[in-house]
Amino acid sequence: MAINFDLNDLQAFRAVVEQGSFRKAADTVRISQPALSRRIEKLEDALGVKLFERTTRKVSLTQAGRGFMPSVERLLDDLDVALLGISEVASNRQGHVTVACVPSAAYYFMPRVVARYHQQFPRIKVKVLDSSAHDVLTAVVNGEADFGLSFMGTQEAGVDFEPLVQESYVVACRRDHPLAGRSSVSWDEFYQQDYISLDKTSGNRFLLDQALAKVVPQRPSICETLHVTTMIGLVEAGLGVAAVPLMAMPAADHPILTRVPLTDPQVMRSVGIIKRRGRTLTPAALELERLVVEMKVQPPKVSA
Template sequence: MQHIRFDLGDLQAMVAVVEQGGFRAAAEALNLSQPALSRRIEKLEEALNVKLFERTTRRVTLTVVGREFVGKARAVLTEVETSLLGIGDAATARAGEVTIACVPSAAHYFLPAVIGRFRAQYPNVRVKMVDEGANVVLHSVASGEADFGLNFIGTQEADLLFEPLLRDPFVLACRRDHPLARRRSVKWAELAGHTLVALAKSSGNRLMLDLALAEAPRRPAAFYEVRHVSSVLALVEAGLGVAAVPRLALPDGDRSGLAAVPLREPAVSRMLGILRRRGRMLSPHAQALYEMVAQAVPARGRARSLMRESDQS
């Protein structure tokens, strides 16, 4: 057997850089100095004879090889941790782990209730949630970091299976005291006279809207641009403008001061679905959570009624 020239600490260093989003945050999480963390990464790269990270002065990203290897590194660390927990009385501490990647709107909308039911049936199984943007969710599932994911992109990926769950229409988010809040529906062209808050061009939702409105004769121009839907809604709630957002991103009922008005001409929607790697068998616990998520969505009568309301407007 070839001599292994790295240890678990080196694998932990790599995973920490990925999960913390950079070397400084990873070093703090591991209680290491940045030079010590860098030496661990360099040692791992030398042992594997590959480059795992692309580093610039502004950001750190995984290389293609790094994206493939990080899933294996996580699997090794999880296996070691599970084995250690299996010694003596600690064997009952945890019976497994499931990682689900999801866009934030899905995490907010129905995942907490599903995870609550899963917890009741499998109290010793730990659930990790990667609640990130659509592109990160896609890469998390493709790399094996997540067992499966909830996303609205991925239908074109040859290595992934996409099971559609529900259609999520884009609606106009505005304060309840805004003049448009009383409308049954609003045309995109009518937004030209209002201050628009939009997502940044790097957002998957923004790309979807730009493509859908490419042929529109009067496209509303954004006055504010932010990176996250939560920030969009914060600006709208502060009375700084209106925004087009997925319906799932808005709170239910009267829990906020925001109204959701269907948008039309054109009506734009995204398809939310479950992603999993093609040919990969899920663990029994991951399969159980997968099925719970799939079964939870059809029961969401509010989502179906919103879809019909949007289509009829």
């Protein structure tokens, strides 16, 4: 059989499979929807089979399409891996990779990782979706992100979780606050202060509520926020104290803020990589994941 299709047609086919939509697939490969449809038609004509069943509501693979997909993935992935392994070619590779991160992980992990990645692959665009743990999980499950960095996902069906860092929650307070300089603070003592809390939709709030089921606050919080980073800003402004994951804290030499270990009980969270089970990462995404794992740094010891 004469080969009357090219790599662009195969990439269009894979994009439609991954996105489940011609419109989203066209955005992914950065062409118009009519142009993408022509590529699929060209591929189907060359193979002599229909690859997709199309209705007004959804796009699904035919039996022939399902059989063809593994071969296409292997071919494209093997080619990309080979090209990324050649330094002269890697520096000129184009493409994109999307990673979803909870804000603390985006702050803690990603700046150095993205800088190193850009040095190696300057023409591959990295998109960071910094959002809540729930939204990060949704982005990974729905295929909007290649992978995610979060502390949620360990119990989710269809999601693989690879832990990277174990960290504890600490009191964030100003250096002129009465708690500053303490060797530790119990949760009971913490709740006797003016404190800022997280909204019930927050993943951190869900984790803390589970871990502190037997700890009854002495008073309600003076303010609620959606994100830990906002809490830290309010602490810096002098509104009160906050319980935050260690990696969300500024450096130990911050002129205004400091941290104190929280105990009785010590609450830990595990931050790691989440991926949709059964989905093969693109070579560009695999390289970014490799750097995240390679460059992970354990949080500093919890001390005032």
